[in-house]
Amino acid sequence: MDVKGILLSHLRDTIDLNTEEESIVLDSYTERHLKKKEVLLFAGEISNHMRFIAKGSLRAYHMDEEAKEHIVQFGIEGWWVNDLYSYLTETPAKQFVQAIEPTIVLQIHRDTLNKLYEKVPAIERFYRLKFEKAYVALQDRTINSMSKSAEERYLEFRSKYRSIEQRVPQYMVASYLGITPEFLSALRKKIK
Amino acid sequence: MDVKGILLSHLRDTIDLNTEEESIVLDSYTERHLKKKEVLLFAGEISNHMRFIAKGSLRAYHMDEEAKEHIVQFGIEGWWVNDLYSYLTETPAKQFVQAIEPTIVLQIHRDTLNKLYEKVPAIERFYRLKFEKAYVALQDRTINSMSKSAEERYLEFRSKYRSIEQRVPQYMVASYLGITPEFLSALRKKIK
DNA sequence: GGTTAATCTTAAGGTGTATTAAGAAAGGGT
DNA sequence: ACCCTTTCTTAATACACCTTAAGATTAACC
Numbered sequence: 001m002d003v004k005g006i007l008l009s010h011l012r013d014t015i016d017l018n019t020e021e022e023s024i025v026l027d028s029y030t031e032r033h034l035k036k037k038e039v040l041l042f043a044g045e046i047s048n049h050m051r052f053i054a055k056g057s058l059r060a061y062h063m064d065e066e067a068k069e070h071i072v073q074f075g076i077e078g079w080w081v082n083d084l085y086s087y088l089t090e091t092p093a094k095q096f097v098q099a100i101e102p103t104i105v106l107q108i109h110r111d112t113l114n115k116l117y118e119k120v121p122a123i124e125r126f127y128r129l130k131f132e133k134a135y136v137a138l139q140d141r142t143i144n145s146m147s148k149s150a151e152e153r154y155l156e157f158r159s160k161y162r163s164i165e166q167r168v169p170q171y172m173v174a175s176y177l178g179i180t181p182e183f184l185s186a187l188r189k190k191i192k
Numbered sequence: 193m194d195v196k197g198i199l200l201s202h203l204r205d206t207i208d209l210n211t212e213e214e215s216i217v218l219d220s221y222t223e224r225h226l227k228k229k230e231v232l233l234f235a236g237e238i239s240n241h242m243r244f245i246a247k248g249s250l251r252a253y254h255m256d257e258e259a260k261e262h263i264v265q266f267g268i269e270g271w272w273v274n275d276l277y278s279y280l281t282e283t284p285a286k287q288f289v290q291a292i293e294p295t296i297v298l299q300i301h302r303d304t305l306n307k308l309y310e311k312v313p314a315i316e317r318f319y320r321l322k323f324e325k326a327y328v329a330l331q332d333r334t335i336n337s338m339s340k341s342a343e344e345r346y347l348e349f350r351s352k353y354r355s356i357e358q359r360v361p362q363y364m365v366a367s368y369l370g371i372t373p374e375f376l377s378a379l380r381k382k383i384k
Numbered sequence: 385g386g387t388t389a390a391t392c393t394t395a396a397g398g399t400g401t402a403t404t405a406a407g408a409a410a411g412g413g414t
Numbered sequence: 415a416c417c418c419t420t421t422c423t424t425a426a427t428a429c430a431c432c433t434t435a436a437g438a439t440t441a442a443c444c
Contacts (some may be wrong), residue, residue, distance in 0.1 A: 048344045064339040072335065085331045088324045094335065132280045135327055142334045143264065143286065144371050147256040150401070169421060180336050183401055185423055342431075361391065375431055377393050385444105392439070399432070409422070414415105 003031055007106050010078055015122040016130060025123060026169070028116050030072045031108040034099040041097040047086035049107040053079050055152045056103025057167055061175070068167045071176040073166050074100075084134055100168055151187055195223055198246045199298050202270055206321060207314040217315060220308050221298040226291040233289040239278035241299040242319070244270050248295025253367070263368040266292075268354050272366060276326055292360055333365045342371045343379055 001009070004026045011017065017025060034040060034056070041047050043063060051058075058081045060073040072095055075081035086093035087110065108116070117124040144153060153179055158165055165173060170188075171181040179187075193201070194230065196218045203209065209217060211217075226248070227230060233239050235255060250273045252265040264287055267273035278285035300308070311318040336345060346369055352356055357365060362380075363373040371379075 062335045062339065068339070070335065070338045072331075072338075085328050089328060094331075111293070131323075131327075135323075135330070136277050136281060138327070138330050138334060139264075139286075142330060143254045143262065145334070145337060146262045146264075147254065147260070171421070179400095180402060181422070182403080182424085186401090189423080363391070372432060373392070374394085374433085378431090381393080388441105388443080390439100390441070392437105394437080395435095397433085399430105401428105401430085404426090405424100405427075407422105407424085409420105411418100411420070413418085 002031065003104055003106060005165045006077070007052055008101065010052070010121075010125060015126050017120070017122060021122070023119045024119055025116065029108050030107045032107060034103045034105065036099055036102055037129050038103075039096055039098045040105065041083060041086075041093055043094055043096050044092045045086075046090055047083045047093050047097075048110050048150070049082070050087065050110075050113060051080060051082050051097070051105050051107045053077055053081060053108055054104045056105075057100040057164075058097055058105075059100055059168070059172060064097050069175055070178070071172055074168065074172075076167065078162060080130060080134075084131070088131075100172070107109045138156070141150060145178060150177060150183065151191070153177050154184065154187055155191075193331075195246045195296055195298060196221070198269070199244055203315075203318060204246070207318050209312070209314060213312045213314070216311055217308065220304050221300050224297045224299060226295045226297065228291055228294055229302045230295075231288055231290045232297065233275060233278075233285055233287070235286055235288050236284045237278075238282055239285050239289075240302050241274070242302075242305060243274050243289070243297050243299045244280065245270060245273060246296045246298055247367050248297075249292040249356075249366060250289055250295060250297075251292055251360070252289045256384075258348055261367055262370070263364055265359060266353070266364075266368065268356060268359065272322060276323070292364070337370060342369060342375065343383070345369050346376065346379055347383070 007029060008022060008026060011025065029052070031054075032040070040058065053075050055077055058075045059071050060081055060083060061069045061071045063069055071103075073081060074078075081097060083093040083095040083097065085091070086095075090110075107123045113123075113127070144156070145147065148156070157173065157177060170184060174184040177184065199221060200214060200218060203217065221244070223246075225233070232243065232250065247269055248310050249266065249268045250274060251263050251267070252273055253261045253263045265273060265384065266359055273289055275285040275287040275289065277283070278287075282302075305315075305319070336348070340348070346365075349369060362376060366373040366376040369376065
């Protein structure tokens, strides 16, 4: 399946589109090819696009004052990854978005998307649901990190995102969990 | 100013309403009076209302498997407090919402609000902005709790929410910060 | 105003996780 | 195939934060 076909079948999981709408929608996205480690969004920039991963994987991370990275979100094929904060408020992003592997992204500019909402109302519904889901995921993550130990968080991560764990380096999983790679290594040894 | 007047002037900070719209809008909200410690939303229930604090203060908290409470959000006059997750997805709430002091809330049911969106479009804009802001606040909080020490988080809390710190018990501030009351007490002693 | 309950503090000892440093293993490029 | 870089592990030491227990304040109630 070609790249836009992947997006189309993803949209069809949630909404119905007729043939005319399909072509209007797909024409609104542009394809971007990223090398491993290539940065798609820099902190400080305004995020002007919604971004869909057709192939590969991304990470969104925050960099603190001591230049330490904290991974906020992973994404693989079929996921949307962005600094939603920046996109919604048109303020400078606090996160970087970077390719973990060679990655193909389909992205749509805010202005294009706003026009598309009027031409194809089902798309507005699609994104409204995405925004809700993003909120829900973030709330889960916040509650989780407040009330669970690193070991519990790791076990949950493993059962929920096994496919991600197998594809990204362990030190990134540690960063996502909010612990050091050394401690994750010790945890893994203990659990096994 | 009466209770509904407080809500009206709050709405006017963001949107314009003509006289007819004002009365349609205000008639859509119902007033609820809460005693100290009275619970407005129980975990497990579906949150069906958007809730505005006209007077008093609320807290939203999550209870973990060991029955320990973790405060997710405080609210005082002029704030909206809810389990947005539950409201948006119509799934059981993961948080409790409880009055810290005697409190007056104005609330609107989801069905009423959905109809109101059509009658008074400015209201849709108002809530869209609220939802965005809620997301932003949650993202800040998540990043913050991942990358800062308890001392840093406390100092930030103090400068950002001094009015709240003065009104709620210290052990609740500790819960919000994700630390024990004993450790917060030690921190305060050290800082002073 | 006295009693009880709620909240805050202190202190000792314990646990979870970080830091540092080093080496081992795996992966990528030419 | 080899070298160089990236990733993962081990182990010793250190620190942030927790637990438990007790006492000191402050607030709430009859």
